[in-house]
Amino acid sequence: MNFVMDAHIALVGLPGSGKSTIGRYLARRWSVPFVDVDAAIEEQIHCSIREFFAKEGEARFRAVEQDVMEQLLAKPIKMIIATGGGAVLKSENRAQLAAHSRVVYLSASPHEIARRLQKDTQRPLLQVDNPLQRLLDLHGVRDPLYREVAEFVVVGTGLSATQVAQRVAMQLELGASS
Structure with a gap:
């Protein structure tokens, strides 16, 4: 299939999704x-x-994140954009994503993500004594925001990255041909 992107494709989800x-x-x-x-x-x-x-x-980081997202979403060349896990926290970002991209929520259970990231030292919000609890807390706050902005949700729990990517591709390609 010759898929042509008519908008940016933005991926949202928890860190490690x-x-x-x-x-x-x-x-x-x-x-x-x-x-x-x-x-x-x-x-x-x-x-x-x-x-x-x-x-x-974090507040200063979120301001920089908003600026970078606005710059990327304004580009005329369509691209795949992996957002930061907390990008949806700002209503301005959600509005920009909805206006300038097709949004896919990569949903995975906090338990699986905690397992995937147990040796990670780069994600600031997960450098805590109990990363699983932090992920559960983040999921509680962010899941409704991911769902609000997403065109569709792909659940990746128990799937390989290739399987998830194929599901995302299929959804986008089917959506483009309808």
């Missing part, structure tokens, strides 16, 4: 650019997000 992995897969499949918002932020701030969080705090 597979947004970057799935985004790279989709970009290769459709020969379009891929951008990881967190990587674009680090390029702009010239340090790691973890360092920036420690120095400037």
Whole structure:
């Protein structure tokens, strides 16, 4: 199938839900650019997000994140965008995503994500004594926001990254041909 993107495709979900992995897969499949918002932020701030969080705090980080997302979503070349896990917290970001992209929520259970990320040291919000509880708390707050902005939800619990990516691709390709 020759899928033509008519809008950016934005992936949302908890940290560790597979947004970057799935985004790279989709970009290769459709020969379009891929951008990881967190990587674009680090390029702009010239340090790691973890360092920036420690120095400037979450509120300042969210402001930079909003600016970077606005810049990306305004680009005329359609791309796959892996958002940061908390991008949906700001209503301005949700409005931008809804206006300029097709949004896919990559849903995975906090328990599975905790297992996947048990050795991760880069995600600032998960550098706590009980990462599973933090993920459960984040899920409670963010799940309704992901669902609010998403065109559709792909549940990845128990699936490989390739299986999730294929499901996302199928949904988008079917949606484009209807």
